[in-house]
Amino acid sequence: MEVRWALRSYRPIMAHTIRATGLRKRYGAVRAVDGVSLEAGEGEFLGVLGPNGAGKTTLLEMIEGLREPDEGEVTVLGLPVWPRNAALLPRIGVQLQATSFFERLTAREQLRTFASLYGASGARADAMLETVGLAAKADTRVEKLSGGQAQRLSIACALVHDPEVVFLDEPTAALDPQARRNLWDVLRAISTGGRTVVLTTHSMDEAETLCDRVAIMDEGRVLELGPPAALVRGLDVPARVSVPSGRLPRAEAAALPGALDAADDGVSLVVSTRDPAAVLAAMGARDALDGVQVRGATLEDVFLHRIGREYRA
Amino acid sequence: MNTGVVRSLTRALFVGFVRDRAALFYTLLFPLFFLVVFAGVFGSADSPRVEVARVAPVPLLDQALAHDPGLRDTIEVTAYRTPEAAVRAVEKGDADAFAAQDGGTLSIRYSVADRVQSGIVQSLFGGLTQAANRAATGERPAYRLEARQVEDASLSAIQFFTPGLLGWALSMAGVFGASTTLVTWRKNGLLRRLRLSPAPLRSVFAARVLVSLVTALIQLAVFLGVALLPVFGLRLTGAWWMSIPLVLAGVLAFLGIGMLVGAWARTQEAASAVTQLIVLPMAFLGGSFFPLDSAPGWMRTLSYVFPLRYLNDGMLDVMARGLGPASALPQIAALLAVAVVTSLAAARIFRWDAT
Ligand SMILES: Nc1ncnc2c1ncn2[C@@H]1O[C@H](COP(=O)(O)OP(=O)(O)OP(=O)(O)O)[C@@H](O)[C@H]1O
Ligand SMILES: [Mg+2]
Numbered sequence: 001m002e003v004r005w006a007l008r009s010y011r012p013i014m015a016h017t018i019r020a021t022g023l024r025k026r027y028g029a030v031r032a033v034d035g036v037s038l039e040a041g042e043g044e045f046l047g048v049l050g051p052n053g054a055g056k057t058t059l060l061e062m063i064e065g066l067r068e069p070d071e072g073e074v075t076v077l078g079l080p081v082w083p084r085n086a087a088l089l090p091r092i093g094v095q096l097q098a099t100s101f102f103e104r105l106t107a108r109e110q111l112r113t114f115a116s117l118y119g120a121s122g123a124r125a126d127a128m129l130e131t132v133g134l135a136a137k138a139d140t141r142v143e144k145l146s147g148g149q150a151q152r153l154s155i156a157c158a159l160v161h162d163p164e165v166v167f168l169d170e171p172t173a174a175l176d177p178q179a180r181r182n183l184w185d186v187l188r189a190i191s192t193g194g195r196t197v198v199l200t201t202h203s204m205d206e207a208e209t210l211c212d213r214v215a216i217m218d219e220g221r222v223l224e225l226g227p228p229a230a231l232v233r234g235l236d237v238p239a240r241v242s243v244p245s246g247r248l249p250r251a252e253a254a255a256l257p258g259a260l261d262a263a264d265d266g267v268s269l270v271v272s273t274r275d276p277a278a279v280l281a282a283m284g285a286r287d288a289l290d291g292v293q294v295r296g297a298t299l300e301d302v303f304l305h306r307i308g309r310e311y312r313a
Numbered sequence: 314m315n316t317g318v319v320r321s322l323t324r325a326l327f328v329g330f331v332r333d334r335a336a337l338f339y340t341l342l343f344p345l346f347f348l349v350v351f352a353g354v355f356g357s358a359d360s361p362r363v364e365v366a367r368v369a370p371v372p373l374l375d376q377a378l379a380h381d382p383g384l385r386d387t388i389e390v391t392a393y394r395t396p397e398a399a400v401r402a403v404e405k406g407d408a409d410a411f412a413a414q415d416g417g418t419l420s421i422r423y424s425v426a427d428r429v430q431s432g433i434v435q436s437l438f439g440g441l442t443q444a445a446n447r448a449a450t451g452e453r454p455a456y457r458l459e460a461r462q463v464e465d466a467s468l469s470a471i472q473f474f475t476p477g478l479l480g481w482a483l484s485m486a487g488v489f490g491a492s493t494t495l496v497t498w499r500k501n502g503l504l505r506r507l508r509l510s511p512a513p514l515r516s517v518f519a520a521r522v523l524v525s526l527v528t529a530l531i532q533l534a535v536f537l538g539v540a541l542l543p544v545f546g547l548r549l550t551g552a553w554w555m556s557i558p559l560v561l562a563g564v565l566a567f568l569g570i571g572m573l574v575g576a577w578a579r580t581q582e583a584a585s586a587v588t589q590l591i592v593l594p595m596a597f598l599g600g601s602f603f604p605l606d607s608a609p610g611w612m613r614t615l616s617y618v619f620p621l622r623y624l625n626d627g628m629l630d631v632m633a634r635g636l637g638p639a640s641a642l643p644q645i646a647a648l649l650a651v652a653v654v655t656s657l658a659a660a661r662i663f664r665w666d667a668t
């Protein structure tokens with residue numbers, strides 16, 4: 001991931017595939033999106049992270065051309081998205097946060113109907129059904145699909161016409177771990193094919209594995225924007241070395257070379273450190289390495305650091 | 314407009330409609346059920362029959378029946394054993410009159426429970442007596458009454474109810490179909506999703522309208538098929554095929570009303586309630602359930618507010634009254650005008666999403 005990103009970041013980007021400048025949208029007193037500017041290059045995989053109500057969907061829908069911004073402008077593939085631009089629409093694929101289908105059609109009929117709206121073939125629709133793992137459910141009515149299956153069908157509808165730019169609003173929210181990995185593979189394949197993908201997610205590992213860059217949003221603003229690895233490095237959070245409780249007294253652990261602090265909750269002893277190598281060596285010398293786990297800072301730490309830990313409605 | 318898109322959308326929507334049991338019931342079975350019941354209940358009321366009870370022979374009546382075979386369609390004579398039994402039959406409504414003749418006096422006893430029927434009984438026997446008097450004096454009548462119906466066939470119950478109930482069925486299907494589609498698609502977000510597809514919105518609407526037109530033709534075929542069965546005995550008159558353009562124009566008008574309701578309503582419940590508020594009064598005042606000829610003047614004037622009135626009139630004219638094809642043109646024009654006005658209004662207040 002990182003290598004790929006590094007290569008791409010040094011490639012001069014001629015024209016931005018997506019360019020959003022100064023976007024604002026308010027609903028009454030709520031500033032859903034409050035001054036966001038974003039760019040995405042050709043083939044880039046951009047993630048938007050943020051708590052519930054951060055404004056991700058509103059931002060995405062303004063970029064798709066589904067909502068009119070109060071302020072600001074968006075171009076996709078060099079074309080303005082608002083008002084509805086029929087020249088642009090065949091080139092973008094969209095999965096909205098709420099799945100919406102024609103009533104009482106089977107999964108196959110549904111996808112074929114969407115394919116026909118885009119002038120894509122029925123064969124392509126059937127292949128797409130296979131890709132999202134719904135071939136066995138082809139003849140099931142959409143009302144009878146499980147939440148995750150419906151979501152996969154909705155994603156298939158977004159990809160059926162092989163768009164150049166793909167927008168996905170929480171595509172993996174209802175998926176089981178296996179379906180999620182499968183979808184990651186699909187999205188990775190799309191992205192390596194030179195297509196630009198923007199997705200919103202609540203899953204940090206999803207953002208870390210898939211995205212070239214992530215934007216962390218809260219209260220309508222972008223707080224951080226950059227490659228996940230760079231964001232994590234920039235955070236400067238200590239690594240945590242943990243072993244099962246009882247291997248080492250807490251006070252002794254806290255005094256190990258390189259250790260900043262140690263905590264024991266009765267299950268695990270966790271030592272925080274900026275020099276995990278030194279801590280591991282010292283633990284090894286004490287023969288306390290059985291069951292050791294080392295965890296560096298993750299995107300989740302960045303997220304929690306920026307958004308705060310307290311729960312907000 | 315892209316014909317491929319329209320074709321595949323039409324197919325998808327039609328498949329979805331056919332799988333909707335409730336919609337099928339309300340567009341076909343429910344109105345057909347009314348047709349069967351109404352034709353059964355009012356079927357015998359087409360040519361008023363008079364049932365006459367007698368004990369002893371009534372020569373005057375027998376002569377008249379022998380003389381004028383047409384009367385046999387109107388009068389049915391039943392013999393009873395005793396005068397008491399005959400009177401009881403009249404009281405119970407099994408017979409309309411108890412007739413007896415004593416030399417030169419014809420006496421009848423009837424009940425006023427049914428005023429129409431008692432009037433018929435009086436004038437019928439009055440006429441018989443006068444005719445017999447004239448025949449007895451050998452006087453040539455100075456005036457002769459020649460009566461003929463304007464319709465080529467009598468406007469029996471089935472002749473009236475087939476177009477009327479079909480019109481009601483079409484209005485339900487059209488108004489409900491359009492309003493429900495619009496509200497559901499807005500609520501479940503399909504409208505927004507379709508907006509992001511390159512298919513023009515008018516293709517989507519064209520497909521929806523096509524589905525309704527096809528459905529309406531199926532309704533017409535099924536209604537005529539059932540009503541033409543010998544049990545019901547509908548007789549179609551010459552220009553009945555003009556009911557096809559009438560039905561299509563009618564559906565466009567009803568879809569227009571439905572779209573207006575659907576564009577306005579925020580919830581399915583509101584849409585259903587308003588649709589009911591429109592369709593039911595329209596069916597009554599538009600002349601689907603009873604002929605408006607005998608209705609008070611204000612009601613007849615009011616009835617022209619409803620497009621169903623034009624559809625019912627037009628269909629009755631060409632299907633049952635035997636008027637020529639051109640007679641339906643003003644009604645078709647009125648229906649199309651309603652369609653245009655309501656669709657334009659709907660387009661003005663149309664909203665893509667629920668908020
Ligand atoms: N149509 C609307 N009318 C009024 N307020 C809205 C509307 N859409 C969104 N909002 C408000 O705007 C804010 C941002 O909503 P948005 O849906 O963009 O959040 P989100 O980041 O996508 O959240 P989630 O993770 O829950 O999907 C919220 O406070 C929401 O209540
Ligand atoms: Mg959202």
